[in-house]
Amino acid sequence: MPDSVYKIIELVGSSTESWEKAAQNAISRASETLHELRIGEVCSMDLTIKDGKIETYRTKLKVSFKLEGHH
Amino acid sequence: MPDSVYKIIELVGSSTESWEKAAQNAISRASETLHELRIGEVCSMDLTIKDGKIETYRTKLKVSFKLEGHH
Amino acid sequence: MPDSVYKIIELVGSSTESWEKAAQNAISRASETLHELRIGEVCSMDLTIKDGKIETYRTKLKVSFKLEGHH
Amino acid sequence: MPDSVYKIIELVGSSTESWEKAAQNAISRASETLHELRIGEVCSMDLTIKDGKIETYRTKLKVSFKLEGHH
């Protein structure tokens, strides 16, 4: 790990099932273009409500990935 | 949405199953008297323990709803 | 002021013009039912965007008012 | 406790004596209309000053109470 550099991006995933699934959706989408995703930290969680029921769970995540060097 | 006004209240729901279900319980209870609940933001989560097992999951939420105008 | 008690409520006002006007809208609406509003503290500000332009400014406020005693 | 729901309100009490008495004043006033108050968390404390002496101690509290169900 010495001297490696990581970038952190912030994502919001949503799901009708759970905050875990919302996080997984965000990560699946990010993995389409970014490789080597390593760790996701939960920043916040919220939910939308419709007719007194939870409609969607949303998880805001900071996800880090290694930057390949050009050296 | 222009010029509408929302009020925010803070609730704690609990459940023996999950933090998602604890949130749903808080929202179900609030919906009995408040309509047009829109969004719930998780403030914090905790749990109570009995005999080394989680007894209840608790989710503290800020829930917003539209104030009907008197104009 | 000695021994008086205040309650604090949380409101979100919105406006197409400015965060000041959004705050005023929230306070005007609250004043319809609550008297003796005294101070409003800004919790957060955000905005909604449409076609690359700001559509509404929103100001989240904590507003305090004196509770009349029943003594 | 399973599946019960609590509401949280924010109050400011004041006293010429101490922050403890300021908290008690807020709770006494709230107990006139709300039953089953359970826990009060201190959010912040401040004081007003007159002629170089503390005039009033003020304690801002979040107080929780159980919502009776309509089920």
Add this chain to the structure above:
Amino acid sequence: MPDSVYKIIELVGSSTESWEKAAQNAISRASETLHELRIGEVCSMDLTIKDGKIETYRTKLKVSFKLEGHH
């Protein structure tokens, strides 16, 4: 909204007029390359001073936009 994924970026806009105009400048610039900007949350505001007068207002924003899926 179910299962959609949003990305959040952080921008600082500046203006000689107001924090509202500073926010609009940041959003106008971001809209040149990003579509479907939805919400901007104010992170912080500051200002630069010259000869005892405010020279520029600056608004730091987190702006979210929907990621198009590749599915």
Add this chain to the structure above:
Amino acid sequence: MPDSVYKIIELVGSSTESWEKAAQNAISRASETLHELRIGEVCSMDLTIKDGKIETYRTKLKVSFKLEGHH
């Protein structure tokens, strides 16, 4: 409860299933040596990623337990 004293320790549990199960794992492990665990407050949640999928959910908790007196 009057005059009792509690100690608070910080734990991280992990699970391949959910943040609830990660919390339960931390508490099960702590219960092997500590009795009278009472309440666990979630400090933060994160996750590790492998090949674009969530590998482990991790829940960081502050757990309190009563100190037996020596009086």
Add this chain to the structure above:
Amino acid sequence: MPDSVYKIIELVGSSTESWEKAAQNAISRASETLHELRIGEVCSMDLTIKDGKIETYRTKLKVSFKLEGHH
């Protein structure tokens, strides 16, 4: 800028017009005695209310200025 030292002071300005004008008032007042004010960071904003209308906007700022050396 190398090796220069700045001091930071905290001010609250008020205005009947806007939070921008409240900040400008604080800075104008500070400039009467302090030169080389550089940057002001907004710490918080609040407002006072009278008869359901905003009476004054208040902006709390941290303002930095260079300390002249005695070397």
Add this chain to the structure above:
Amino acid sequence: MPDSVYKIIELVGSSTESWEKAAQNAISRASETLHELRIGEVCSMDLTIKDGKIETYRTKLKVSFKLEGHH
């Protein structure tokens, strides 16, 4: 209050008796040179310990006072 400007300073008072007395000590000392002290906000409280007993209570305060204009 319109257009007045306040300065905020940070003080730590200490006392062998209580956090209230520690705050009063800080304010008494500040009043020797500053007039029109208005409000003190508690930033933090701590204490020093000697031989298992509390030796001093310390209260850190932000105290505001009006700046007289030179206009």
Add this chain to the structure above:
Amino acid sequence: MPDSVYKIIELVGSSTESWEKAAQNAISRASETLHELRIGEVCSMDLTIKDGKIETYRTKLKVSFKLEGHH
């Protein structure tokens, strides 16, 4: 003090009298097993309520003490 190492533990004391006494109770209990307690920082304060009266004051503290070296 050079090169010494301190450990910090988190405690909650309670008292029917005051937050000062609650802190003292936590420290008295900790001093039974730990020597050289030095400083206690207040993390938070809360209270429990019974029949509209404060039943117990609780003070959460971080307490530091010197680790004796094995060198």
Add this chain to the structure above:
Amino acid sequence: MPDSVYKIIELVGSSTESWEKAAQNAISRASETLHELRIGEVCSMDLTIKDGKIETYRTKLKVSFKLEGHH
């Protein structure tokens, strides 16, 4: 500076030597593709440990750079 717009990205650099060197590594890597980097704010610092020794220092930074306009 009037009306210019900045983007902020978050990076983690690491080094076996110091947090300063860790920050420099992150900035060197970012400078390969981004020009006009201006300011880096430290968000957090941590370290990894191996056999009781610090293996790597890591500095998490928010780095800002000017967005070139397309006007």
Add this chain to the structure above:
Amino acid sequence: MPDSVYKIIELVGSSTESWEKAAQNAISRASETLHELRIGEVCSMDLTIKDGKIETYRTKLKVSFKLEGHH
């Protein structure tokens, strides 16, 4: 890593040289009794001053280590 449990402790190390060395001192001391220390997160840094010179650098760290199971 699945289902492993970590404990987190808080330490303050000090050094006359640097915050890096202060952190190393805390970790060296903790390693005498705890094995498998993994990660240390900086909570805060401060310093003591004597005769206008920095006497000691102090680094407050949260250090995590794996709990061996008893299963």
Add this chain to the structure above:
Amino acid sequence: MPDSVYKIIELVGSSTESWEKAAQNAISRASETLHELRIGEVCSMDLTIKDGKIETYRTKLKVSFKLEGHH
């Protein structure tokens, strides 16, 4: 220490070498006019960048010193 009062001021020091040296520079400058500086707490650290290299390290500190009484 009983009943003594401390004032806290906020400073930013800078250095081309390290955050330690930046802190030392701020303290050296403050010591020219203030005696009995005791403790400095790091509030934040940042850096300026030129041509992809760190130009200056900056350390923001809160420094406390004892107020001599006039009693």
